[in-house]
Amino acid sequence: xxxxxxxxxxxxxxxxxxxxxxxxxxxxxxxxxxxxxxxxxxxxxxxxxxxxxxxxxxxxxxxxxxxxxxxxxxxxxxxxxxxxxxxxxxxxxxxxxxxxxxxxxxxxxxxxxxxxxxxxxxxxxxxxxxxxxxxxxxxxxxxxxxxxxxxxxxxxxxxxxxxxxxxxxxxxxxxxxxxxxxxxxxxxxxxxxxxxxxxxxxxxxxxxxxxxxxxxxxxxxxxxxxxxxxxxxxxxxx
Numbered sequence: 413x414x415x416x417x418x419x420x421x422x423x424x425x426x427x428x429x430x431x432x433x434x435x436x437x438x439x440x441x442x443x444x445x446x447x448x449x450x451x452x453x454x455x456x457x458x459x460x461x462x463x464x465x466x467x468x469x470x471x472x473x474x475x476x477x478x479x480x481x482x483x484x485x486x487x488x489x490x491x492x493x494x495x496x497x498x499x500x501x502x503x504x505x506x507x508x509x510x511x512x513x514x515x516x517x518x519x520x521x522x523x524x525x526x527x528x529x530x531x532x533x534x535x536x537x538x539x540x541x542x543x544x545x546x547x548x549x550x551x552x553x554x555x556x557x558x559x560x561x562x563x564x565x566x567x568x569x570x571x572x573x574x575x576x577x578x579x580x581x582x583x584x585x586x587x588x589x590x591x592x593x594x595x596x597x598x599x600x601x602x603x604x605x606x607x608x609x610x611x612x613x614x615x616x617x618x619x620x621x622x623x624x625x626x627x628x629x630x631x632x633x634x635x636x637x638x639x640x641x642x643x644x645x646x647x648x649x650x
Contacts, residue, residue, distance in 0.1 A: 451504040467506060472529065472578050474569055475499045475598045476613065476629055478538075479562045479583075482593030483547055483619045490564070491557045493547045495538030495595075497625050498571075500529035511578075513537075513560060515568040521559040527552065536625040548618025549625050564590075581605060595623030599632035 444458045481493030508527040514520030539557040540546040571579040587607035590596040594612040602609025611632035613623045
């Protein structure tokens with residue numbers, strides 16, 4: 413930001429620092445060369461990333477994705493209704509400002525502005541933030557479909573914090589559960605990289621598709637008891 417006071421004859425306003433080389437005039441502990449203080453929610457070293465020294469592999473997870481939206485009764489196309497859910501698997505808030513999401517090809521975009529995932533919480537990103545046309549999904553961040561697409565065949569999903577890869581997942585049409593209109597959700601205990609650890613979501617969205625954006629995923633599988641195999645609904649019902 414610009415220098416608040418460029419002369420010894422004036423002083424910076426209260427709460428501001430009169431230096432034009434830092435990235436946050438409101439905080440003296442944010443300037444080039446300052447050590448990152450983690451986690452304090454500031455970009456202390458002015459590298460464009462917040463608390464990056466405290467964040468490691470799989471601290472942010474993709475836990476659900478609508479790869480092939482359908483909608484009912486009006487068809488919702490990929491360009492209108494693709495979305496995915498990210499989860500913060502740490503005990504502190506993470507700001508994804510400046511992070512990149514991409515595949516192994518030409519798809520990719522950089523998050524511009526603050527996108528804070530609360531500790532143990534979710535954010536939902538998609539290519540259309542109009543709930544009237546995207547299937548009724550409330551987004552926390554919208555990106556351009558021309559920049560990033562979730563392929564209905566084989567694809568990859570990579571989250572990068574600067575030069576650090578946080579998450580990489582690959583899926584195939586034959587081994588992952590994303591039929592038209594059904595988001596695929598992680599089961600929360602299996603290997604994220606395996607299709608067997610994901611299942612088609614069953615909760616119905618306002619537009620007729622199925623998914624749980626921004627919430628705990630639907631239960632995957634059945635519960636096996638001594639009397640046989642029963643569904644989760646029966647377990648909760650007693």
